Amino acid sequence: MFKDILLKLAVGGVAVPMLAAELGLSPDQLRERLRMMEHMGYIAGGAACTPVDTPPLCACCSGCICSSQELPARYLLTDKGRRLIRS
Structure with missing residues (x-):
């Protein structure tokens, strides 16, 4: 499951609810x-x-409907994360 999440994060930003739905x-x-x-x-x-x-109110993820007061955090892959998706 971690690798699936990392692959999605590597492609680009997506809102947590959308990513969660894609992953079940x-x-x-x-x-x-x-x-x-x-x-x-x-x-x-x-x-x-x-x-x-x-809209979307933030430029980093598709499907985001956050207000400007509650913009989501972004997650970036580390070298360790990149190695996992290459394996």
Whole structure:
């Protein structure tokens, strides 16, 4: 499952609810996996998305409907994460 998540993150940003649905998880289940993956060193939290004036309200993920006050965090693959998707 970690490799599936990493592959999706490597392609580009996607909102947690959309990614969770694609993976057959609830958003809370996906967030827990993201926390575990960050703790294990596969991903690193990046800067929050940059707000834009028109929907989607952030420029880093497709399908985002966040308000400018609640822009999601971004996750970036680490070298360890990139090695896992190449294996």
